[in-house]
Amino acid sequence: MLGTFSSVKQYLKFDITRVVIDNIVFKLHYRWTFVLLLVATLLITSRQYIGEHIQCISDNVVAPVINTFCFFTPTFTVVRHLNNTALDSGSVFQPGIGPYNRNEDKIKRHAYYQWVPFVLFGQALCFYAPHAIWKYWEGGRIKALVYGLRMVGLTKYLNSDSLRIGKLNIPSMAEVEDRVINIRRTMIDRMRLNQSWGAHLVTAEMLNLLNLCCQIYLTHRFLGRQFLTLGIKVLRERWVDKMDALDIVFPKVTKCTFFKYGAAGSLQEHDTLCVMALNIMNEKIYTILWFWYAFLFTITVLGLIWRLLTLFFYKNVTFTRLSLYWAKPGKLDGSDLKAVIEKCNFSNWMFLFFLRTNLSEFLFEKVVYHLASEFPNSPIHDNDINDYKAREREAAGGSSGKYPLLERLDTVDAPLLHHRAAVGAGTAPVQTPIDGATLPV
Incomplete structure (x- = not known):
């Protein structure tokens, strides 16, 4: 594990010769949030912690083929099966999984998991950007x-x-x-x-807040507009209901439809069930990010209030x-x-x-x-x-x-x-x- 995260340990070193050109709020953005997102990226891309990202069940399709197809093609869950009543009655065994009519039932597609490592890495760079800009302006x-x-x-x-x-x-x-x-x-x-x-310093600190708000909004859109209230729902539902917000946003079992031609040339439809091992890690990462972003937003606003006080009372x-x-x-x-x-x-x-x-x-x-x-x-x-x-x-x-x-x-x-x-x-x-x-x- 230490070998996997060796690329980020340089950002956690304590250097007594380091010259301070910013405050603790700034460091929470470009150091701690940056490292947190890098670690999350490494976890998602490392198969040793979660095994295969997706495993699908199909009777007549070769496993590597169906697994690759369903990972690159958005899987889905059936909206009418996303309820606790059906789970309690035994009508469905997993949230969103059950019989459905292609023409009548509304489905919820899940394609974000293909882009999670790229989005996390891009967000890490965005959190580091205000620090890089400030270092350029400060000029050493x-x-x-x-x-x-x-x-x-x-x-x-x-x-x-x-x-x-x-x-x-x-x-x-x-x-x-x-x-x-x-x-x-x-x-x-x-x-x-x-x-x-x-x-320039005040501008860089305001860029931190602007970037944080942008990343929260982009994450909200990325997760199908489910991120803003994710942490609150988790605290309220996690240990009460069989199905909570995490099961809806990060389903562990999804459906995938695969088409192929039979021996006689007729089109065959294969209804496939997929186990999303990747979402076990995704739900933990984004739950932690929700609480971290909430904490970071509060501290950043307080930091700007402090900067406003210095602007008025520095004399x-x-x-x-x-x-x-x-x-x-x-x-x-x-x-x-x-x-x-x-x-x-x-x-x-x-x-x-x-x-x-x-x-x-x-x-x-x-x-x-x-x-x-x-x-x-x-x-x-x-x-x-x-x-x-x-x-x-x-x-x-x-x-x-x-x-x-x-x-x-x-x-x-x-x-x-x-x-x-x-x-x-x-x-x-x-x-x-x-x-x-x-x-x-």
């Missing part, structure tokens, strides 16, 4: 800025050389400082030039604090944050949000601080990290402990804090792990 900007900055807590052991272990890259302290300056410069440039980043400092904390927990300086978001439009704010998602608390705090120092209305900063931490320590107001900020910051800043604390206390110089040199008091 976030990745270019933050890639390799996930493990900055270990950079205190590196001075000027970065360390690469497999796919994991640990940047040096000098590289981190350069990257922070580069992020600041890029953000300043974006505030002047690029105003469409956020609009609010409290809302921004909560949003950035939700993106990744951590404390931010209120005055610096206010100075930055006052200069941001919605696209800049969204770009800042995804920077926060991919950066550690300390690095993002430095980015916000440096950005705030660029704006003329903000307090005058000298961009010196020790002065910045000294101002933060004074704002903390009498924290206990020898190094009061060590609990609040990433360990990448620990050498600076040790040096600062030692100088403030008038103690001996501290040996730093940055270059092995002793900093003067």
Whole structure:
């Protein structure tokens, strides 16, 4: 079984170096729904789980011939035999199976099973399409800025050389400082030039909802207009009646009529009974899809409501604090944050949000601080990290402990804090792990 699904396992891997450019709602579309539909396609096309897709009974026709004919030609059930009364009375032994008059009885044809794997695979591609479009619009900007900055807590052991272990890259302290300056410069440039980043993201999220609605409607048409209420009927009828919605939409036994010429040249009609093993899997797949689509629709609408809130309240400092904390927990300086978001439009704010998602608390705090120092209305900063931490320590107001900020910051800043604390206390110089040199008091 693992060998059968090996083609989709790559989409389920957890990659610590992966750069986040979307939210959980987006991932439910292009990752989880995409994988779910691919797995369903593999199940339908794998005979090892359900055996032969169709087996038909006929007295005078060779089995391979009648099986192939009835699989490629739509089978049918008789509508007047699709009722629980006939099943309870013993008039019919299977829903829709019984004697019928070709000229009078209405029949229900079933041809969808020939197209199920193609439809499922096509739907999987449709759910991936908005993500592919968004990646093209995003252009790798976030990745270019933050890639390799996930493990900055270990950079205190590196001075000027970065360390690469497999796919994991640990940047040096000098590289981190350069990257922070580069992020600041890029953000300043974006505030002047690029105003469409956020609009493209909102468009891609709306495409997710539009695609989901289209796929629900197409599935409804594909299953003979029986899909929209399928899940509700299953919950209501599955364990109550002998025949439920699944028996009507996915019949296990159907009829097939085969014509051939006899030895004397007369036309012979063969009424054939077919066992649809394929529908055992189809009914499970589409029942799961009904509940998944209902869940996905709810989450997608809630996600768009959240996006609408960000569009209206992104200038609010409290809302921004909560949003950035939700993106990744951590404390931010209120005055610096206010100075930055006052200069941001919605696209800049969204770009800042995804920077926060991919950066550690300390690095993002430095980015916000440096950005705030660029704006003329903000307090005058000298961009010196020790002065910045000294101002933060004074704002903390009498924290206990020898190094009061060590609990609040990433360990990448620990050498600076040790040096600062030692100088403030008038103690001996501290040996730093940055270059092995002793900093003067």
